[in-house]
Structures are given as structure tokens and as C-alpha cells.
Amino acid sequence: MDLTLILALLAMGTFGGFAAGLLGIGGGMVLVPFITMIFTARGFAPELTIHMAIATSLATILFTSLSSVRAHHQHGAVLWPVVKLLAPGILIGSWIGPWIGKQMDATVLAAFFGVFVAFSATQMLIGKKPAAARALPGATGMFAAGGLIGTLSGIVGAGGGFVSVPFMTWCGVRIHNAVATSAALGFPIALSGTLSNIWFGWGEPGLPDWSLGFIYLPALAIIVLASVSMAPIGARTAHKMPVRQLQKVFAVILYALAAYMFWKAVNP
Secondary structure, eight states, X not given: OOHHHHHHHXXXXXXXXXXXXXXXXXXXHHHHHHXXXXXXXXXXXXXXXXXXXXXXXXXXXXXXXXXXXXXXHHTTOOOHHHHHHHHHHHXXXXXXXXXXXXXXXXXXXXXXXXXXXXXXXXXXXXXXXXXXXXXXXXXXXXXHHHHHHHHHHHHHTOOSHHHHHHXXXXXXXXXXXHHHHHHHHHHHXXXXXXXXXXXXXXXXXXXXXTEETTEEHHHHHHHHHHHXXXXXXXXXXXXXXXXXXXXXXHHHHHHHHHHHHHHHHHOO
């Protein structure tokens, strides 16, 4: 692995880890397009590139979530009873998500990811928080919500923050608690989704050396090295300053990344 590639992966990990801690988004929406670019440049099989980028991105959340949630927990912001209620559905949905993604053609998956990122960028740019319309649902409703969050996260390789944060806010949870709790939910999402990507990618023809299922281990190791150190910094920043201006900057970046994924869908 050449130095240029190592530096590019370190930069991605730094940016993704900071975003994960700051906004509770798991970093996946930032990482997947960049990882796709790198895997494409290295000549990985076109039909596997996006699947591998999503799987590798999701695996990084195993580490960034632990790092960022510790900082949020120190501020007393994580609502652990909410995590407990959402986690069972999330574990099931996050296992199903990669299986659904595997059934998608690479061009369809790229377009789906582009739509998801563009929607998330719009949500971030507008910055309109859903009004607290009700309280959190009971155990059945939380299980169903967790299943939806996990399935979508497993398909796109993100931490679920852009579903779980609006959901919790809509149910009357304060935004800082919603972001912190979303960060904690990243671990069960990543754990189940990573195991699923290993299982469904095992023995897939055309995978490069050093792959574990759909996960490319060298990229995972380098990204994690940078992202774990930056996630707590992002989390602490979220508690020290208004993040509205930073959200706008991230939104513009996400639009650019969404445009790349749409281009990738047209030019696999």
C-alpha cells in the first residue's frame, strides 16, 4: 500500500470520525463515496466496489461509536433506556440491510446511496427540527423503529443518525440527547451489519486479497486509526458550541458526495 493511499485513508478517517462525534451520523455518508473513489482507482471489480465501500465504512463505526459515545456519556447525554428499547430491532434490521444491499445491482445501490445522502444534506442544510409531536412509543413501536433504522443503516453503511435523531426529536427528546443516543446506537448497528457483510460476502468471486467478506481490512485499519482519535473531539465540540454553521458546511460537502454517487451510478 503506497504512501499516498495511506494519507488519503487517514484524512478520510479524521474527517469521518469528527463528523461521527459532532453530528452522531456514524461517518458513513462521508466515507462511502471517498472509499468508492479509492477502490475504483485501485481497479477493484466494479460490481463489488460500492458493496465493499459500504461494508468497510460500516465496520469503522464499530470503533468510532465506542470512542464518541464515551465522550457523550461523560456529559450524561446518552439515554440508555432508549438504547435498550431500540437495540433489538436495530440488530435484526442491520443484519437484513446488507443482504438487501447485496441483491441490488451496483448502479442501483450507488443511486440509492446518492438519494439518501442528498436527502440527509437537505435535512442538515434546512436545519428544521421536527416538532415534538408525541412521546416515545412503547416497546413494540420502538422495536419497529429500531428495525427501520437498522435496515437503512445496513444498506447504506451509515450509523443511522439521520433517521434516529429526527425520530427521537419528533418524540420529544432534546437534540443533544438525541445525538448522543444516536452515537450509542452506532455500535449495535455496526456490529450486526459488519457480521452480516462478512457472512454474505464470504467467498464472493472477485474480492481482493485481505478482504473479510465485503470488508477490505487494510482500509478499515487505517481509517479506524484516525477516526477513533477524532470522534471524541467531535463529541466534545458538539457540547461546547452551536453546530449550525458546521452543519451547513457538512451539507455542502454531502451534496458534492451525492453528486459523485449519482455519476458513479451512470458510469459504473
